[in-house]
Amino acid sequence: MSAETKILEVKDLTVTYSVSGKKVRAVRGVDLSLSKGEILGLVGETGSGKTTVGKAVVRLVKPSSGQISIGGVDVTTLSRSDMRPVRRQVQMVFQDPYSSLNPRMTVLQLVEHPLKIHNIGTRTTRKSMVGDIIERVGLSKSVLSRYPGEMSGGQRQRVGLARSLVLSPALLVADEPVSALDVSVQAGILNLLVDLQKDLGFSCLFITHDLGVAEHLCDRVAVMYLGEIVEVGTRDDVLARGYHPYTKSLLDAVPVPDPVVQRNRKKATLPGDPPDPLSPPSGCALHPRCRFVVERCMSDQPELLPLINHKEQLRDVEGELCRSEEIETKSPVSGHLVRCHRVEDAFALNARDAVTSGSSDTVVQSNKELEGHRSNALSASGTLDRKDKEF
Template identity: 60%
Template structure:
């Protein structure tokens, strides 16, 4: 974190959805996000990682105001945007853009590449037509696409080329914050590498901050400055990338890292594999206390009744939500079964 004011501050964010129907046993509330705190500094990439269904994408959608939070605040550049109207949000959207998981479904099939990338400029009244054309060409060149691509349609492009177009569209206005929601998970591995390298080059050159949402630990280790681990609607651990991978504190983080693929077979044989029991509980009926206690191999009685706060017990910049993490004993050691 730098001494500058943060680009994004999220406090006690909640997003609940109505689920079920009266014909099928009645209505219920799905607690997709249930008390999330995040901070992103200028020029920082924060990786948000967790299992599918943990609420990562919903956090990103609330930050970009594609969803309205149930409660809590989302401060973008010092302004709370969690409750403002669509009309008030319109100028704010210059500073926050989204790159979605599927580049094909996120691009308008009726528009050419040039029209897609230039649409944000047109919507926000940026410059004359000739100026917009020039800026689109410069942005296409930045993301590695030839000028001839300008007249092509999305169906004429490969998956990697489509994601480059999506990046160009998201960055053409020079936003301060980019929300990248699984931007490489739909691509081949070789294409993933080129897109991630491009992303890092763009981030270094343009200086934008980013919330990078993924379930791939190798990707989040490569791309992120800090990492937040999410489980069933809540953040359970946040730390610098190097710290998290070298010394994970929360039992859930330890289990995630033990499941990550390792290229060296010798390392695979040496390390302990932590296998969690059961499935991710339903967000419509989350467990009491610590939400991870139903699957945690070292849970104690207190875990079932008291919700642990996210606090920096062992280090101020490494907050963990676990009753078993103390300043004296450090992290709980989870043994493989």
């Protein structure tokens, strides 16, 4: 990574909500950064604080502490009027294409609105800008006079995208933009987002609960649990294996759309329910549900540390070193961070499970099938393959 200014830099962000007199820390000490043209996926389940982070970035909620810089400018302390020029740089796309578009405005009015607010162009130039962006998002100019109610969900989400991109922002915050859509429509929007990102070069903070979508779209991925980032790194580092026990169980929980693969997978489901954010567990937030829990996890809060620190300790249960090639070649600047006291043990045990589940023959066999199906699979066929050689 070069030393160029980051488009977005979030440092030690904490957001506190007050719920019936009690304070809930929805986001706890989150650090994030986004380079130019990068898509960062923020992944997590309901209540993990991913949407709150997105809202804090566009200043829809006020952080209780921490710092957010956009294009090198610290926006946490800016006044409303000073914030205006920055807002032009940061735009948001919302989850629900039905409630995020004013039903009484035509598409032209909706998409033109941000231009008006920022005093850009004249009436005629604005209209041509709107026309251009509408065609960019794959709609025809004939929709300009239509109302949102006359359009399908996919078309509306395209209008939402056009409205955000008409200002040519440097950063797009997309909060679950495809989760309300059917798969066939979702595919179109994802393709569009990839194309637009390539052409316009904006950075994107992509908030999603769908690991398949994150894996398809993002360059880097951050996994959140109960307001904290538990693992962050490149897409391949984070989603290929799941070093953090929570990431691993998320990956295991997503069913693979192939019955042969899905039914032969070893699935480590996470027991219990997500903790109550009003009274978060002591120590590591995951400890009541984690299968690798030791005493230390209950008292000490783990820090988000580079995986390289764990490299030398990567042993299996019998104390044998079982370093994989990938870990050895990892450079210290890759920025793969994991928040877990037991990442090395957890990873070794998970790797062993992958091999010893059932007989290893079936794993090898299903692996071949995997290739045959030219698939697939969040379970990462490669993982099984490499581990087979090791054991």
